[in-house]
Amino acid sequence: MPAEVIIPLQQHIGAPCNPLVKVEERVLVGQKIGDSDSYVSAPVHSSVSGRVVAIEPRLIHTGDKVLSIVIASDEKQEVAPSHGLSDEEAMDSDKVRAVIRTAGLVGLGGAAFPTHVKLTPPKDKPISDVIINGCECEPYIAGDHRNMLENPEAIVDGLKIILRILGAKKGYIAIETNKIDAIRHINDLISSEENIKVVPLTAKYPQGAEKQLIQAVLCKEVPSGCIPCEVEALVQNVGTTIAISEAIRKGKPLIERVLSIAGDGVREPKNLRVKIGTPASHLIEECGGLKGNPGKIIFGGPMTGFALFDLNTPIVKGTSGIVILPKEMVPVSDPRACIRCGKCVQVCPIYIMPNFIGQYIEVGMIDNAEEASVMDCIECGLCGYVCPAQRPLIQLIRHAKAKITDNRRKGGK
Ligand code: SF4
Ligand code: SF4
Missing domain, CATH: 3.40.50.11540 (NADH-ubiquinone oxidoreductase 51kDa subunit)
Structure with a gap:
């Protein structure tokens, strides 16, 4: 039971939720605390019973600050009434x-x-x-x-x-x-x-x-x-x-999930059922704490996850795990120019050309990257993993995809 949970109002693809509670209000487990009128959105619920202590932007794993509801747990875990559907x-x-x-x-x-x-x-x-x-x-x-x-x-x-x-x-x-x-x-x-x-x-x-x-x-x-x-x-x-x-x-809302706390940088790796909004630090403590000084803490898996720089970052609905790697397992990043070895093309599971796409994006040729099917990239991270020049391919691709999505939303190209 964390002392406090941080529930971001945007944990999904689509429109963010608006808060339905106020600071100082008491909430129950499973109570809806944020929702949106938008069709492509999903409400958020409290994972603990307790008192709302703040509604303010908080850092999430992507590095963005997202409006979040912070709830201090009273440890009573009083549950809001709910019921499922009958068989009929x-x-x-x-x-x-x-x-x-x-x-x-x-x-x-x-x-x-x-x-x-x-x-x-x-x-x-x-x-x-x-x-x-x-x-x-x-x-x-x-x-x-x-x-x-x-x-x-x-x-x-x-x-x-x-x-x-x-x-x-x-x-x-x-x-x-x-x-x-x-x-x-x-x-x-x-x-x-x-x-x-x-x-x-x-x-x-x-x-x-x-x-x-x-x-x-x-x-x-x-x-x-x-x-x-x-x-x-x-x-x-x-x-x-x-x-x-x-x-x-x-009638159970999505207030908890199963995830892995893993890697050689944590004392007792475990799979845990955790409350949405639990700070990462609480879970690492639950697993015996860090082993030495970690080289990298990753939200999600090592191939597709996000490097974490604040241990107060909360678990959200899409968090599959936290991977903690010791220093010796994290190579020093030293990106260089592409040497045209073709390894990234060989491993790409969707048969696009990450080498050319990366170069287009670096010089701002986003249209060319779009023509080269950058939007089909599934962000598996394999191209960057095999690249001998340590090119930041996945980061470049994510940047281009965000730009193209933004343009499309604004009705541009
Ligand atoms: S991250 Fe994208 S471009 Fe790179 S290998 Fe995976 S699918 Fe291909
Ligand atoms: S793996 Fe790296 S160096 Fe080789 S072609 Fe791809 S981007 Fe260039």
Whole structure:
């Protein structure tokens, strides 16, 4: 139980929430404390009972300051009343989507896209295949593996809910073969389900990326610039699927998640179920504290995460873990000019050319980067990892994508 939680009002892709509480107000566990009128958004809830002590901008893992509600816990954990849907109500797709929105569900794999929006594909794009993503392919991150071992019933239940509201025909639970216990466990559970199957996949990075997963499971390629509904598919993360089941059956909002505190720089690495808004420092303490002076603390996995520079940064809905690396594992950054070795092109899983794209972005040729399909980049980080010149490719790509998205939003190019 942290003494204080910091709940940012923007933890998702889409419009930020507005606060629904005031400073000094008492709040309960699961009480909605922020919401927005926008369709692409998700409300936020208090993860503790206690008193609102501040509503002010606070630093989040991306380095941005986001308006946040700070709540001092009274440690009583008094829960706001909530109830799920009856079996009959759960047959009504609109009611299910409404509950999912009310519960503040977003993709827990990292992207944090509002789940009710994802589960509402365009009318002319029916979904026939739903894939539950149990491929936790980033090193150190293991929360979904625990989820599959400890809560498989909720995964199967969540998948059945998704299949029903989308009218989809087949459900797949994709799990890498290095999680053989999870494969066995879930296979036992679904032995009598005709339209659900476990698909064991080779353990490799980035097997869990949405488009790669669709290709591996369904042998279908999502075209450039398109989303999975283009090939009648939908991918949902394991943790989100559990949250869907809990929201529908119990009315439980998204106030906690499972994540990994890992790496050689922490004394006792663990998977923990944590309250949204818990400061990173509290979790590191829970794991015995830091081992020496760390070289880098990363929010998320080592390939796609963000380097952290303030341990008071709160856990948000999309945080899959905190990885703490000792100094000797963090190379000194010394970026140099591209030597045209082509290694980044060789490893790029979506077959774009990070070398040229990086050079375009460096000289401000964002239009050329867009033409070279920079928006298709899944930000796996492989190009930067293999680059012998230590080029900051992923940082350049993120910068260009933000600029292009901003231009598109303003109705520009
Ligand atoms: S991060 Fe690099 S390797 Fe990964 S998809 Fe983007 S350009 Fe390709
Ligand atoms: S890996 Fe680095 S040095 Fe090699 S081509 Fe790509 S950007 Fe250039």
